[in-house]
Amino acid sequence: MSSIRFMRTFVAISRLGSFSEAAEAVGLTQAAVSLQMRALEEEFGRVLFDRSGRLALLNAAGQELLPEIKALLDHYDRIRQPKQAAGQFVGQLTIGAIVSSMSILAKIVSQLKSEHKELGIRLVSGKSAELTHKVARGELDAAFVVGTGRRYPGTRWTMLYQEPLRIMTHVSIRTRQPQDILMQHPFLRFDRSQHTGRQIDRVLQKMGIMPEDFLELNTIEQLLGLVRRQVGVTILPLLKTQHDDDLNDIRIIPLPSSLDAPTRDIGMIERRDNRQQAITQALYERYAAALLG
Template sequence: MSTLRFLRTFVAIAEHGSFAAAAERVALTHAAVGQQMRALESELGRPLFSREKRSITLRPEAYQLLPQVRQLLADYEGIVAGDKTENNVAGHVSIGAIVSGMGLLSKCLVEVAQVHPALEVTLATGRSSDLIVRVGSGELDAAVVIEDSRRPFRGIGWTHLYDEPLVLLANRGQIRRKDDFDSLLETSPFIRYDRATATGAQIERLLRRVGTRPRQILELDSILGISELVRQGVGVAIVPMLAHSGWHKDPALRVFPVPDGIYSRRVGMLEPSRKGHITGIIRRHLVGIMSNPC
């Protein structure tokens, strides 16, 4: 069983970025973590870390081992829980989701609960960046978040679920017959989505590509808040087309696709290995829902 403990420590190092952070996570001293990793390298017959004077980092081949290690630990946890085939799974997990993913996640959990009534789930919602931090700290066991190309999810499992394409949102009552994406951006007050976010940075790249400098009047970090301001006729905005938003059916709103249609944000499930035998069930069910939409 010592190898399993070593593998858990190995995953903790990958997820938290250092021996010191992993030591705190698995309740060991820094020296004990080092001893475990040397023993693991000896048992596997290969180096897992690059050791320099002031830093120790995972080698690329070590990252390639992570999926197998996570699966091995998840299988073992399933055996300990009493059922490896996912029947009668019990336990508690805390899962977060961005606002647009909460409906999908809630639907998934209702269906999972019918199969696994002893499973308890605590839900949380928030900004993607905050949820990612909470997953990394161990406060959340998994989360439905936005992929950020600026900060890759190294050492943590990621499964793509769906895309939310960028669109121009305008008030239907303020649109002239000849208006299109370009004319609305040039002539209408512009409500900008927070540039500090990955999505906000993507919107900025889009504006640079089309060569338009809109007349900005506000900058907000709430997509739903922005959509409400557009509904009230305050201005236009470029935002992700939130899943299940109903904007296309809203009589007060008009949705315009962005040029080329190549800009979108990727939403998926961020999932460490801590409770993989449970979060794996939820992930597979989410993927199933997206593969067979009603």
């Protein structure tokens, strides 16, 4: 079914705007993608791309054809889907998760796959914003990510749990006054390119504090390790999945009550047209149950 493969490449180019990026997404060389698109244009009897610039942009004919090709691929995927017996999950899914959600999710996926022999689930980790965009573009079936309050067209967000933001210091620091802690010690900052980092930055602004930044990282575990080694202090979400051993030598201090208890929200995002919602719902429900257990 070479035409089906060519049409999937066509959709990838329309989404990514580049033959080279589409080639990486579908696992081909750029030359192979170019040949596929020439063949597709010959099959449909029309030019589909504006090749005058550096980007691969669909021309009017390509834009007109895009929704038809997407609908055809959706229909093809539906008829290829094995008919599942009552109570059995079948099919292939790709699920994303931020690092702090991955350990629980991996156990759940392993259990589901052992119970449903025709079910295949591939897990990928990444930054929350990156995973969210991949779900919105249809590259992932669902993802467990940080909620930002922003809604993406065609997607559904379901809250799973909340993690309160806390000041974290080494146990050797005796003062418990938030302002004193943050002003008197080097500050280990969470990556401000991420929603959580920007949220922490807003907390500092509301407190009227400009700490002495020592470094900026995007990994909670690494920041906690630096706190243990007395490099500095930080503000981080108190992970729901964290074990007590992970917080050895760390003192956890609440933020001032005037800040209205800021939290990092974790949930599942999926496309509304996801044909495997029964499976993603099972993942969500088992994750919620694991948190209670």
